Amino acid sequence: MLLPFLLRGCTAKHYVQQALSSTRLCINCCNVRRLATSSGQLFLRKTPQRFLNQSRGAKVHKRKHQNQEDDWKKRNKTVLTYIAAAGVGMIGLSYASVPLYRLYCQATGLGGTAVAGHNTDQVETMKPVRDRIIKVTFNADTHASMQWNFRPQQSEIYLVPGETALAFYKARNPTDKPVIGISTYNVVPFDAGQYFNKIQCFCFEEQRLNPHEEVDMPVFFYIDPEFDDDPRMARVDTITLSYTFFEAKEGQQLPIPGYS
Amino acid sequence: MSTAMNFGTKSFRPRPPDKGAFPLDHFGECKSFKETYMRCLRGNRFDSSRCRVETKEYLECRMDRQLMAKEPFEKLGFKDLEESEEENKAKL
Numbered sequence A: 001m002l003l004p005f006l007l008r009g010c011t012a013k014h015y016v017q018q019a020l021s022s023t024r025l026c027i028n029c030c031n032v033r034r035l036a037t038s039s040g041q042l043f044l045r046k047t048p049q050r051f052l053n054q055s056r057g058a059k060v061h062k063r064k065h066q067n068q069e070d071d072w073k074k075r076n077k078t079v080l081t082y083i084a085a086a087g088v089g090m091i092g093l094s095y096a097s098v099p100l101y102r103l104y105c106q107a108t109g110l111g112g113t114a115v116a117g118h119n120t121d122q123v124e125t126m127k128p129v130r131d132r133i134i135k136v137t138f139n140a141d142t143h144a145s146m147q148w149n150f151r152p153q154q155s156e157i158y159l160v161p162g163e164t165a166l167a168f169y170k171a172r173n174p175t176d177k178p179v180i181g182i183s184t185y186n187v188v189p190f191d192a193g194q195y196f197n198k199i200q201c202f203c204f205e206e207q208r209l210n211p212h213e214e215v216d217m218p219v220f221f222y223i224d225p226e227f228d229d230d231p232r233m234a235r236v237d238t239i240t241l242s243y244t245f246f247e248a249k250e251g252q253q254l255p256i257p258g259y260s
Numbered sequence B: 001m002s003t004a005m006n007f008g009t010k011s012f013r014p015r016p017p018d019k020g021a022f023p024l025d026h027f028g029e030c031k032s033f034k035e036t037y038m039r040c041l042r043g044n045r046f047d048s049s050r051c052r053v054e055t056k057e058y059l060e061c062r063m064d065r066q067l068m069a070k071e072p073f074e075k076l077g078f079k080d081l082e083e084s085e086e087e088n089k090a091k092l
Helices: A002-029 A038-043 A049-108 A190-195 B031-043 B048-064 B079-091
Strands: A134-142 A149-152 A156-159 A164-172 A179-188 A196-200 A207-209 A214-223 A238-247
Touching: A134 A149, A134 A164, A156 A164, A156 B048, A164 A207, A164 A238, A164 B031, A164 B048, A179 A190, A190 A196, A214 A238, A214 B031, B031 B048, B048 B079
Parallel strands: A134 A238
Antiparallel strands: A134 A156, A149 A164, A164 A214, A179 A207, A179 A238, A196 A214
């Protein structure tokens, strides 16, 4: 009675073995790598897919990492170049700022700088602005150690922009020795100073007075007609011209005023 | 004032005169012309436009006595005076 059971068991085993071998063959002939299906995995003792993926992924990962590093290196290099260029640019700008600022000051007249392009030929062609009367007051000063008597001969003059005018100062040397003086001038308000043009005067050059000598010192000047157009000068009615005399020592070199 | 190195404060920068400095009139050669001019100014309440002829005469005196560089008066802003003089001469 057991025999048929055994026989059946034998044949079942045989059948299973056969099935296994056939599937193996099947799978072998369909290219294992590509078509390894999950069902195949069930039957086959091959390394499971996830392990395969891991080893493949490790190589791809390494390549990706390499690319990323290269990318970063390239980016770092470009950023460093930009920073270096900016640094060099800043240094160059700090050197160039000196003449640039000077140009800017001359163009805008900031800080009372003499506006470049003061045209000396305009004296010929300028037209007086008749409706704007300006009072010019005169002031005279001497340095404490300067012994001259220095004073203006008129306290004020009324004139219009664009017209030349003459004013006189008087200087007297009361000492018994010849004295050499040199003078400078000042115009108040400061902004109006750029419109105040002197054609000829007695300033910035050494003037020698003999003992007990008295001389007249003229100033020939005009106010630029553009004074009337400047909105900042709209309320300016009085301009004060002030001269100060200093004593000049022998061999003293005084700098010429104005920007060179 | 002008030596204050503050940014933005107005400061004054003196400029040299256009035609240089007047030589001093040590011998008072043009003193009479100056007196005429000052009298004219005082008479006209210090109005400079009324005394332009006297100004021109003073400068002429200086030029004649080598106390000023000779220049045509148009360049010194006396163009209108020159023109009126020429008209007067043409009329004569």
